[in-house]
Every structure is written in structure tokens, then in C-alpha cells.
Amino acid sequence: MRFTKVQGLGNDFILINGLEEKIKIIDFPELAVKMCDRHFGVGADGLVLLQPSDRADISMHIFNSDGSEAEMCGNVIRCAAKYLFEHGLVRKEKIQVETLAGIRVPELLLEDGQVGAIRVDMGEPRLDRSDIPMLGSAGPVVNEPLEIDGAEFRVTAVSMGNPHCILFVPDLEKVVLNTVGPRVEVHEAFPRRTNVEFVQVVTWDEIKMKVWERGAGLTLACGTGACAAAVASFLNGYTGRKITVHLMAGDLLIEWAKDNHVYMTGPAEEVFSGDYPIEDK
Numbered sequence: 001m002r003f004t005k006v007q008g009l010g011n012d013f014i015l016i017n018g019l020e021e022k023i024k025i026i027d028f029p030e031l032a033v034k035m036c037d038r039h040f041g042v043g044a045d046g047l048v049l050l051q052p053s054d055r056a057d058i059s060m061h062i063f064n065s066d067g068s069e070a071e072m073c074g075n076v077i078r079c080a081a082k083y084l085f086e087h088g089l090v091r092k093e094k095i096q097v098e099t100l101a102g103i104r105v106p107e108l109l110l111e112d113g114q115v116g117a118i119r120v121d122m123g124e125p126r127l128d129r130s131d132i133p134m135l136g137s138a139g140p141v142v143n144e145p146l147e148i149d150g151a152e153f154r155v156t157a158v159s160m161g162n163p164h165c166i167l168f169v170p171d172l173e174k175v176v177l178n179t180v181g182p183r184v185e186v187h188e189a190f191p192r193r194t195n196v197e198f199v200q201v202v203t204w205d206e207i208k209m210k211v212w213e214r215g216a217g218l219t220l221a222c223g224t225g226a227c228a229a230a231v232a233s234f235l236n237g238y239t240g241r242k243i244t245v246h247l248m249a250g251d252l253l254i255e256w257a258k259d260n261h262v263y264m265t266g267p268a269e270e271v272f273s274g275d276y277p278i279e280d281k
Contacts, residue, residue: 074223
């Protein structure tokens with residue numbers, strides 16, 4: 001099976017072109033675990049399947065490196081849009097992509113006919129606790145206490161079609177992500193688990209962020225997480241509605257616009273292509 005490796009700010013994925021590949025009976029969660037293994041497979045944060053859609057230009061299914069399926073991913077949708085355009089599969093500057101979180105619309109920002117950055121309409125953030133989902137009384141979760149192993153953390157929860165829990169910290173470098181991150185991810189308050197963003201406010205227009213992703217662990221970037229962090233930063237009065245989010249491998253520009261939609265602008269890159277052996281079933 002032919003695959004293409006892509007990355008958005010170091011958040012890397014294996015793309016399977018289901019428009020051209022003859023997809024047999026494949027256990028994609030199991031395949032994701034094998035292919036994403038960085039020692040015995042291709043190596044990636046997730047496996048992504050692109051297929052025809054009756055509702056949009058394309059449908060996209062995202063499988064994390066642990067085999068679980070994600071509703072949406074901001075970094076991979078930029079990569080998918082660039083791939084589709086540059087390979088002549090969808091020759092539109094605005095591409096409708098069907099995801100488990102709904103239809104999302106990446107816009108290719110062309111420079112002399114070449115794809116530069118990609119701006120994505122990530123939809124409206126959902127703030128009610130039941131939409132995250134998170135257990136407890138109805139209403140938004142802003143700067144609310146959450147107990148983890150006897151310690152209290154103040155958290156803000158946002159859904160961008162997938163769940164996010166944002167923790168504001170004074171110094172990102174002092175946070176032990178691989179200790180706190182997995183404990184928050186599987187906290188009983190989040191029945192579907194959650195992505196976890198650690199955020200340090202830099203200025204009114206800038207934040208720094210590191211992320212522990214649900215089903216993938218520590219990754220270099222998370223597009224939906226950056227959007228959720230920007231929304232949370234505004235809700236807590238730390239920033240305005242348009243900010244730069246500094247991630248470990250680069251920056252994203254996030255705007256929570258007046259139409260209540262969140263717009264994300266950032267890069268994407270195709271790294272290499274190859275063939276992966278698939279057993280007939």
C-alpha cells in the first residue's frame with residue numbers, strides 16, 4: 001500500500017490516499033499502531049485515511065498512534081489539503097473536508113501558484129461542559145479546580161470537535177509533561193479522555209504551548225489544541241482574540257473571529273512517500 005509521510009510543525013502523520021489505493025479489508029486501528037511505531041514501522045503521531053465523501057470534497061479519518069480514532073486534527077487537515085491540491089485530487093483553494101467533528105474548510109494561501117500557508121476554518125468552539133465532554137454541572141469550565149493525585153490544578157475546558165483541557169502555568173520549562181499529561185488525559189472527569197495543553201502567557205498577543213495528546217502522548221504540535229488554548233486564553237482574560245501560539249517546532253496564528261469561528265493559519269509539508277506491505281485478508 002502506497003503512503004505519504006506529512007508533517008505540520010513536527011506533528012507527523014502517514015497519509016493513505018483512499019481515492020487511488022484499493023483499500024481492502026484492513027483493521028486500521030491495528031495498522032495505525034504498527035505503522036506509527038518509530039522503531040518497527042514508518043513512525044508517526046497518527047495514520048490518516050482520505051476517502052470519497054457524499055457531503056464534502058473528501059472525508060478524513062484519523063487514527064492515533066495507539067489505534068484510537070480522533071474526531072479532528074488541525075495539523076493534519078492542513079497537510080491533507082496541501083496534498084490534495086498539489087497532487088491534483090481536489091483543485092480548489094477552499095476544500096471541504098468531512099471529519100468526525102463535522103465539515104472543516106481549509107483554505108490554501110497561494111504564492112505564485114504554490115501553496116504557502118493554509119488557513120483553516122475550525123468551526124465554533126463548544127464551551128458547555130456536556131459538549132467537552134466533562135462530568136459535572138452544566139455550563140462552561142473556566143479556571144475551575146481539578147484534583148490530580150492530591151494536587152489542585154486550575155483548568156479550562158474547550159471542545160474543538162475533540163476535547164481539550166488547558167492548564168496555564170508560569171513556566172513551561174518546569175512542567176513535567178509526561179507525568180501530569182497522562183494523568184489529566186485519563187482523569188475520571190473526562191469520560192472520553194482529553195487532550196491536555198500546558199500554556200504560558202507571553203504577551204497580550206502571544207502564548208507558548210506544549211501538548212500531551214490523547215492517544216498519542218507528547219507531540220511537537222496540536223492544531224486543535226492551539227485553537228482551544230487561544231479560546232481559553234481569551235476566556236481567562238490573558239489575551240485578545242487573535243494571537244500567535246508558539247509551539248515546539250514553530251508558530252500558528254489563531255483568531256477567534258466575530259462570527260464565533262476559530263481560524264488557524266500555519267504551514268504543512270510533504271516529507272516522503274513509500275510502500276508498506278499489507279497482508280491479504
